[in-house]
Amino acid sequence: MITVLTGGTGGAKFVDGLRQIIPPDELTIIVNTGDDLKWWGLSVSPDIDSILYVLADLLSNERGWGFKGDTFLCLQTMAQYGESDWFKVGDRDLAMHILRSKLIAEGKTLAEATDVVTKKLGITARVLPMSNDKVETRIQTPAGELGFEEYFVKRRYQDEVLSVRFAGAEAARPAPGVLDAILTADAVVLAPSNPVTSIGPILAIADIRQALRETSAQVISVSPIVGDAAVSGPAAKLMTSQGLPVSIEGIAKAYEDFLDALVVDVTDAERGTRLARPELRVHSTNILMRSAEDKVNLAGEVLTQVTARAESNHR
Amino acid sequence: MITVLTGGTGGAKFVDGLRQIIPPDELTIIVNTGDDLKWWGLSVSPDIDSILYVLADLLSNERGWGFKGDTFLCLQTMAQYGESDWFKVGDRDLAMHILRSKLIAEGKTLAEATDVVTKKLGITARVLPMSNDKVETRIQTPAGELGFEEYFVKRRYQDEVLSVRFAGAEAARPAPGVLDAILTADAVVLAPSNPVTSIGPILAIADIRQALRETSAQVISVSPIVGDAAVSGPAAKLMTSQGLPVSIEGIAKAYEDFLDALVVDVTDAERGTRLARPELRVHSTNILMRSAEDKVNLAGEVLTQVTARAESNHR
Numbered sequence: 231m232i233t234v235l236t237g238g239t240g241g242a243k244f245v246d247g248l249r250q251i252i253p254p255d256e257l258t259i260i261v262n263t264g265d266d267l268k269w270w271g272l273s274v275s276p277d278i279d280s281i282l283y284v285l286a287d288l289l290s291n292e293r294g295w296g297f298k299g300d301t302f303l304c305l306q307t308m309a310q311y312g313e314s315d316w317f318k319v320g321d322r323d324l325a326m327h328i329l330r331s332k333l334i335a336e337g338k339t340l341a342e343a344t345d346v347v348t349k350k351l352g353i354t355a356r357v358l359p360m361s362n363d364k365v366e367t368r369i370q371t372p373a374g375e376l377g378f379e380e381y382f383v384k385r386r387y388q389d390e391v392l393s394v395r396f397a398g399a400e401a402a403r404p405a406p407g408v409l410d411a412i413l414t415a416d417a418v419v420l421a422p423s424n425p426v427t428s429i430g431p432i433l434a435i436a437d438i439r440q441a442l443r444e445t446s447a448q449v450i451s452v453s454p455i456v457g458d459a460a461v462s463g464p465a466a467k468l469m470t471s472q473g474l475p476v477s478i479e480g481i482a483k484a485y486e487d488f489l490d491a492l493v494v495d496v497t498d499a500e501r502g503t504r505l506a507r508p509e510l511r512v513h514s515t516n517i518l519m520r521s522a523e524d525k526v527n528l529a530g531e532v533l534t535q536v537t538a539r540a541e542s543n544h545r
Numbered sequence: 546m547i548t549v550l551t552g553g554t555g556g557a558k559f560v561d562g563l564r565q566i567i568p569p570d571e572l573t574i575i576v577n578t579g580d581d582l583k584w585w586g587l588s589v590s591p592d593i594d595s596i597l598y599v600l601a602d603l604l605s606n607e608r609g610w611g612f613k614g615d616t617f618l619c620l621q622t623m624a625q626y627g628e629s630d631w632f633k634v635g636d637r638d639l640a641m642h643i644l645r646s647k648l649i650a651e652g653k654t655l656a657e658a659t660d661v662v663t664k665k666l667g668i669t670a671r672v673l674p675m676s677n678d679k680v681e682t683r684i685q686t687p688a689g690e691l692g693f694e695e696y697f698v699k700r701r702y703q704d705e706v707l708s709v710r711f712a713g714a715e716a717a718r719p720a721p722g723v724l725d726a727i728l729t730a731d732a733v734v735l736a737p738s739n740p741v742t743s744i745g746p747i748l749a750i751a752d753i754r755q756a757l758r759e760t761s762a763q764v765i766s767v768s769p770i771v772g773d774a775a776v777s778g779p780a781a782k783l784m785t786s787q788g789l790p791v792s793i794e795g796i797a798k799a800y801e802d803f804l805d806a807l808v809v810d811v812t813d814a815e816r817g818t819r820l821a822r823p824e825l826r827v828h829s830t831n832i833l834m835r836s837a838e839d840k841v842n843l844a845g846e847v848l849t850q851v852t853a854r855a856e857s858n859h860r
Contacts, residue, residue, distance in 0.1 A: 301618055301636065308643070312665055321616065322622040325625075325628075328623070332586035
């Protein structure tokens, strides 16, 4: 059993590889909900959607988000009505938001709604929101405090980041099944997602972070950083705002209280980047997922680390 | 000032003609909301939408309902998720339902939400729902009681109609402005809409029917019946269920307590159909709206009846 913690596009790409080499019923995905927003009054969970679409083979590979081959006529019409249109909801994608909103209005939790949709899509992997409680990633900038999607999509992550907070995280409880999935897995994999705003909100729920410290499962992170830059998105800026070096060292530091193994890019291994924790096992491979083959290969490399631990336990 | 009572597709066509010959700010449209429904959790007002689209020149002329040139990808996707798809919501049309639902969720009444949308569409005519209170047209059939759209769209009005009721009508109050628009108009025109389920729900609100009896404005109905058949839709079956003859006599009877003039088709005049109320002024013209020109001509013919009354008052 493999449990994956994920957010954003890097995580979705990684899960795309993983689903092709692991039987889906052996896979549990715990998803960041810090980006969730009300959009036109509808309940939108961008990271859950990316994972659902990738597992159902519906994700647009061109865009890395949203429904493949989607059109945007409703969005255009909303814009004509003077409504906001910076969050790009496609016509097919809308079905997900409408359905989720309906299920939640009927009294279902986010986890229950996600479970219903997962089954409707024929997905046999388990997809869990990190929490049924509202946790909002808030980005402090010189222009004021912004919701994550506002910072990321509307303002194209150009603002200086002063700090980041996860509003509601202190009171939030893990969704049912989350702790168990961490405590009973063979391995827990932190997808190559932004450690601050994709994995960070999940870890901001104290019981989840504690479960990662306590689990006997191997905890493996795939670095979203190569050299001194993020593979994509605003991770570098966000890490700097948290006092983390933008390097694999920063990733190791972000997860220092529970990480067993770190999968880094071959170029970082060649550079001989040193990590402060010598007990951390480091495995290097090509972590850039440019092609479908890259995704499957990276997933395979990560699984060798699970096997490696299992074998070393047997010795 | 002209006030129109309307529902359905025939009413929308008639308003399409009227808007082209009357300055829109002299036009108030009171719209049936008995067909309103929750669809996928969204607040849908089919008759209001038809009127808004026709006034904004956005109505699909091919279909007679919905947004012109619309696509149906969200609907297809909802069907793939196992959700109902018999009510044909287009992708552009969805914007209206999402926006209305959002406004209502924010605490606006249906009339206030309609006013907001009307202004966003650049419409200067006044569009009023008959009521802010929920009034539901319910059709009793051998298969059970059905909502109007379920009877009309999903089951293609094939069920035998045992009776019709307007749930909520007794307690419903007219929306703000409705009574005033009837009492102060130069003329009140009942569009060529089904007298039972399009105009009927409006008249089921006692204060509205009373205002029609009291107003000094001329009250004119355009017949939706030619000979012994409805121009379109289930009006004949529904009239029969109410004990009304399917003829212009039935229309005269349905409105007998307030009607001043009835505009009928030339073929009914040629047939010499007699009406029981000799004081009712009857004007005949081509009431079939097959072309854009027909719509404008019919609107013009109806307006001559307003003028005729005004002139006879002066004598």
